[in-house]
Amino acid sequence: MSKPALLSLHQALRKSFQGLESNQKVWSDVLAECSPLMVSLGNLAEQWRALSNVQLSNTPLRDFPDLEERLRFKLVQATDTVLCKLNGKMSSLQSVRDSISNQVSAVFQLYEENTDSLDLLTVTERSVTAPSLSDMLEWLQDAERHYREQYPFCSCSHWVGFSFYSGSVFPQVMFRFLRRKTLLQTLRADDLSLLESAPKRWKSFESPSAEDRITDTLCKVSFFIKS
Amino acid sequence: MSLRLLSVDPSDRGSQRCRLGPRLMSALGLSLGSPLLVSVPGGSCLCTAWPRPDLAEGFVQLDLKCSSPGLISHPPTHLTLDPTQLTPVPCPKLKSVKVAVVVQSVEFKKHTAARQVHELVKDMLKGVYLHEKHVIDLENFDTEIRYIVVESISADAGSSGIITSKTGVEISGIQTVRHYRSQLQDQDSVPLGGLEGVSASLREMLQLPLLYPDTLSSLGVSCPRGVLLVGPPGVGKTQLVRRVVGEVGASLVVVRGPEVVGSRPGESEEKLRAVFERARSAAEEGPCVLFLDELDSLCPRRTGSSAPEDRLVAQLLTLMDGISQSDRFLIVGATNRPDSLDPALRRPGRFDREVIIGAPTLQQRKAILSVLLARMPVCQSVDIAELAQRTTGYVGADLSALCREAAMHAIREKSKGSGEQLVGVKHFQEALKSVRPSCLRSSLGRTELSLVTWEQIGGLDDVKLKLRQSIEWPMRYPEAFVRLGLSRPRGVLLYGPPGCAKTTLVKAAANSSHCAFLSVSGADLYSPFVGDSEKALAQLFSQARACAPCLLFLDEIDSLIGARSNSHGTNSVQTRLLSVLLNEMDGVGLKTLERRGTERILQAEGVEEAHTQEQVDFQEVCNNDVMVVAATNRPDCLDSALLRPGRLDHIIYVPPPDQQARLCILKACTESMPLGADVCLEELAEKTKLYSGADLENLCKEAALLALQEENMEASSIKHTYFLRSLGKMSPSLTAQQIHTYQTSPR
Numbered sequence: 001m002s003k004p005a006l007l008s009l010h011q012a013l014r015k016s017f018q019g020l021e022s023n024q025k026v027w028s029d030v031l032a033e034c035s036p037l038m039v040s041l042g043n044l045a046e047q048w049r050a051l052s053n054v055q056l057s058n059t060p061l062r063d064f065p066d067l068e069e070r071l072r073f074k075l076v077q078a079t080d081t082v083l084c085k086l087n088g089k090m091s092s093l094q095s096v097r098d099s100i101s102n103q104v105s106a107v108f109q110l111y112e113e114n115t116d117s118l119d120l121l122t123v124t125e126r127s128v129t130a131p132s133l134s135d136m137l138e139w140l141q142d143a144e145r146h147y148r149e150q151y152p153f154c155s156c157s158h159w160v161g162f163s164f165y166s167g168s169v170f171p172q173v174m175f176r177f178l179r180r181k182t183l184l185q186t187l188r189a190d191d192l193s194l195l196e197s198a199p200k201r202w203k204s205f206e207s208p209s210a211e212d213r214i215t216d217t218l219c220k221v222s223f224f225i226k227s
Numbered sequence: 228m229s230l231r232l233l234s235v236d237p238s239d240r241g242s243q244r245c246r247l248g249p250r251l252m253s254a255l256g257l258s259l260g261s262p263l264l265v266s267v268p269g270g271s272c273l274c275t276a277w278p279r280p281d282l283a284e285g286f287v288q289l290d291l292k293c294s295s296p297g298l299i300s301h302p303p304t305h306l307t308l309d310p311t312q313l314t315p316v317p318c319p320k321l322k323s324v325k326v327a328v329v330v331q332s333v334e335f336k337k338h339t340a341a342r343q344v345h346e347l348v349k350d351m352l353k354g355v356y357l358h359e360k361h362v363i364d365l366e367n368f369d370t371e372i373r374y375i376v377v378e379s380i381s382a383d384a385g386s387s388g389i390i391t392s393k394t395g396v397e398i399s400g401i402q403t404v405r406h407y408r409s410q411l412q413d414q415d416s417v418p419l420g421g422l423e424g425v426s427a428s429l430r431e432m433l434q435l436p437l438l439y440p441d442t443l444s445s446l447g448v449s450c451p452r453g454v455l456l457v458g459p460p461g462v463g464k465t466q467l468v469r470r471v472v473g474e475v476g477a478s479l480v481v482v483r484g485p486e487v488v489g490s491r492p493g494e495s496e497e498k499l500r501a502v503f504e505r506a507r508s509a510a511e512e513g514p515c516v517l518f519l520d521e522l523d524s525l526c527p528r529r530t531g532s533s534a535p536e537d538r539l540v541a542q543l544l545t546l547m548d549g550i551s552q553s554d555r556f557l558i559v560g561a562t563n564r565p566d567s568l569d570p571a572l573r574r575p576g577r578f579d580r581e582v583i584i585g586a587p588t589l590q591q592r593k594a595i596l597s598v599l600l601a602r603m604p605v606c607q608s609v610d611i612a613e614l615a616q617r618t619t620g621y622v623g624a625d626l627s628a629l630c631r632e633a634a635m636h637a638i639r640e641k642s643k644g645s646g647e648q649l650v651g652v653k654h655f656q657e658a659l660k661s662v663r664p665s666c667l668r669s670s671l672g673r674t675e676l677s678l679v680t681w682e683q684i685g686g687l688d689d690v691k692l693k694l695r696q697s698i699e700w701p702m703r704y705p706e707a708f709v710r711l712g713l714s715r716p717r718g719v720l721l722y723g724p725p726g727c728a729k730t731t732l733v734k735a736a737a738n739s740s741h742c743a744f745l746s747v748s749g750a751d752l753y754s755p756f757v758g759d760s761e762k763a764l765a766q767l768f769s770q771a772r773a774c775a776p777c778l779l780f781l782d783e784i785d786s787l788i789g790a791r792s793n794s795h796g797t798n799s800v801q802t803r804l805l806s807v808l809l810n811e812m813d814g815v816g817l818k819t820l821e822r823r824g825t826e827r828i829l830q831a832e833g834v835e836e837a838h839t840q841e842q843v844d845f846q847e848v849c850n851n852d853v854m855v856v857a858a859t860n861r862p863d864c865l866d867s868a869l870l871r872p873g874r875l876d877h878i879i880y881v882p883p884p885d886q887q888a889r890l891c892i893l894k895a896c897t898e899s900m901p902l903g904a905d906v907c908l909e910e911l912a913e914k915t916k917l918y919s920g921a922d923l924e925n926l927c928k929e930a931a932l933l934a935l936q937e938e939n940m941e942a943s944s945i946k947h948t949y950f951l952r953s954l955g956k957m958s959p960s961l962t963a964q965q966i967h968t969y970q971t972s973p974r
Contacts, residue, residue: 108260111259112258115258118258119253120249120250120252120253120258120278121249121253123249123258123259123278124249124278124282133259134259134277134278135280137259137260138277141242141260142238142242145241145242148350148353149241149367149368149369213238
């Protein structure tokens with residue numbers, strides 16, 4: 001049994017669990033900031049729907065020139081702003097994910113370097129204060145997988161749901177797709193419903209149980225971190 | 228040490244982990260997270276090794292994130308693995324990988340840019356261990372991308388490796404889950420025997436437009452889009468379609484008639500339109516077959532009054548016409564009652580081709596049986612050719628039932644403890660008794676025969692010989708018949724005085740040749756409705772032809788048919804029946820619907836084949852017809868047209884027994900009786916001139932009864948006096964004059 005390898009690995013694990021703890025906080029804060037934005041996005045979608053349902057020429061408002069176009073422009077602008085903010089949140093989520101991934105892979109690399117000196121008995125040995133190495137590595141991997149599974153959801157909904165406004169705000173990926181939509185100037189009903197359902201879907205991505213598991217893990221290793 | 232396979236923990240799902248005991252891990256030289264290939268029946272699975280949280284040995288849990296395609300549809304359960312089935316594999320970092328993506332919906336496939344898919348795939352694959360030809364299950368990501376099929380990985384890496392952020396990912400294609408699943412399913416379908424011709428033509432119709440689209444369009448030909456499969460139930464129409472679809476790799480959209488019909492007006496049409504729409508969208512991904520099973524229920528003949536089905540029929544017609552050339556799907560309909568279909572369906576442009584699958588011929592039965600038996604442990608002594616001969620009139624479904632029944636018999640026997648694992652001849656013989664051909668079910672003249680052998684009939688040796696010549700020989704020695712250019716007789720008429728064993732002779736003939744045997748009497752045929760009897764007779768013949776070679780026995784044909792010349796009037800039922808019979812026996816040709824198999828002509832110069840094979844060929848050519856056997860005791864009443872060669876060509880007189888024959892009959896009748904020592908059968912035979920076979924049998928019975936009467940139930944043997952006494956009481960049923968008329972009466 002080689003002490004130094006074990007010690008250095010413990011050190012790295014300690015560091016990455018601390019990192020995980022702080023990142024988890026950042027992640028949940030960002031998500032909390034996102035939810036009002038999603039609600040306002042839903043509101044905007046409702047306004048879009050209302051605007052497309054109403055025939056302005058049949059109302060007293062017909063005297064205002066270009067009212068429909070103006071309203072539409074305002075809505076586009078508002079949606080753009082919300083989406084822009086969401087996009088910013090997205091990139092901070094991504095940076096959280098990436099930093100977790102990097103920490104975890106660094107720990108694994110360290111383990112792989114020392115595989116020869118650590119036999120399975122050492123790796124699976126547990127004590128009162130510290131869980132075994134294999135358990136901790138497993139938890140770290142689970143956490144990383146959780147964040148990786150969460151992220152594509154967001155990005156996916158982000159692409160499919162909000163893809164039809166002016167291209168300037170959005171990542172170049174969607175560019176061609178958007179252009180056509182802006183040219184059409186009308187929204188397809190199913191797209192609108194996608195936009196309307198966006199907040200709901202956003203909610204459904206949150207999985208409290210998985211989030212709890214990470215909290216559990218952090219509790220399990222709390223003694224180990226402090227020792 | 229063996230390992231029990233447990234189902235995976237929910238928390239491990241999607242982690243690609245394989246949980247093992249730590250001792251086993253160190254025995255295999257594995258460290259945490261080392262890649263490991265686990266082979267299970269049906270495929271293999273690439274995992275990373277992790278110790279179990281409770282560190283217990285003797286169990287294994289697999290997460291099937293990266294596994295062979297076969298394991299996706301049938302995940303392994305309740306298995307015991309051997310540690311040798313786990314092998315550590317080196318997994319270097321991959322330079323490049325080529326994958327196909329399986330997505331949930333067609334919309335995603337259409338509306339998503341390739342780059343975006345690429346980015347998602349790369350993101351999801353990062354850190355995953357891959358094996359060549361395996362499928363990555365991405366269910367727990369819960370996105371539109373469901374599976375990623377690994378097609379090839381960079382050559383220097385061997386067969387497996389890990390994806391890093393530097394790995395180049397190339398996407399070769401995107402398909403939907405439904406298409407992928409149907410492809411997976413078709414890989415394990417059963418082969419079909421005896422339908423090669425039909426399946427080849429179906430396959431051609433499916434593949435031609437796909438392989439040579441330019442050729443077809445340059446010829447200005449629109450490729451056929453509809454096939455109607457016609458055949459009796461159980462010949463394998465549905466199976467055939469599934470099989471061909473599987474071979475071609477097309478997707479299959481099945482419509483069962485009743486499923487489409489809805490209760491509200493217009494609902495059925497709507498459902499039908501939805502089905503066509505589904506087929507159209509499936510056709511965008513590759514070849515597709517829309518299969519309308521039991522078409523007769525979906526599309527019955529339209530009547531004058533407007534029934535709700537008429538609208539459905541009209542909708543189907545318009546939908547079939549509305550298929551544009553760009554929709555590359557084939558419509559296959561299957562029915563067993565083509566006559567009840569709407570005639571408008573059966574024209575080119577809708578169902579371009581009609582493929583008739585008849586009841587299997589001898590050759591086809593042999594092919595079917597060899598396919599069925601290939602998967603069973605069969606005893607060496609089971610001869611497929613002979614079994615095929617014994618199963619006239621059996622369709623594919625019957626044959627598979629037969630094999631199942633035989634296997635069940637074998638299992639039952641095994642459970643009794645004899646330890647025999649093979650299915651033997653006796654099991655098949657048992658099964659043949661319980662499984663009857665479905666061609667003949669609900670047929671008029673289906674009769675169960677009691678076993679009668681030629682030996683049980685005393686005397687009449689030339690008659691037996693003649694019957695054997697016409698019934699047994701064509702079956703036994705077909706090659707001799709073909710060599711001499713002989714054809715099997717169409718019909719045999721047995722005539723003679725009553726009670727001279729005509730019926731029994733036919734029974735024995737049917738038993739000795741393993742033909743199907745149908746027997747009708749007047750009660751079966753006559754009906755109070757005009758035209759019904761004729762129809763019944765015609766149907767009887769068509770059923771008999773479906774299971775040829777077949778013996779059709781018309782007992783008492785004089786009362787059944789009669790002659791045209793006598794005074795009944797020209798339009799009685801009998802005359803009409805006679806005309807039906809004449810037509811059926813020697814008509815112009817067969818109805819198209821009764822076609823069976825492919826036309827087979829023997830060629831003199833051919834490849835030298837095995838002898839048995841040749842014999843089977845001869846069999847097929849020789850015995851493809853129905854043979855009519857008629858019996859009468861009033862041959863003078865028969866119409867002369869019936870008696871000419873080509874119809875009833877062998878006319879055999881069954882004479883009353885002479886002295887020698889009577890002796891034989893008496894011997895046969897008294898075989899089971901305990902005769903007294905003084906009984907002299909020769910004397911009896913001498914005294915019973917003009918007695919028929921039935922009379923003699925009666926005589927023996929009377930004598931036995933007399934013995935019981937005299938000796939109060941304790942009689943142990945029948946003495947000669949009883950025979951003589953009962954003979955004194957009886958008189959012969961035949962008269963010399965009667966026999967004289969038979970002998971002189973020509974046809």
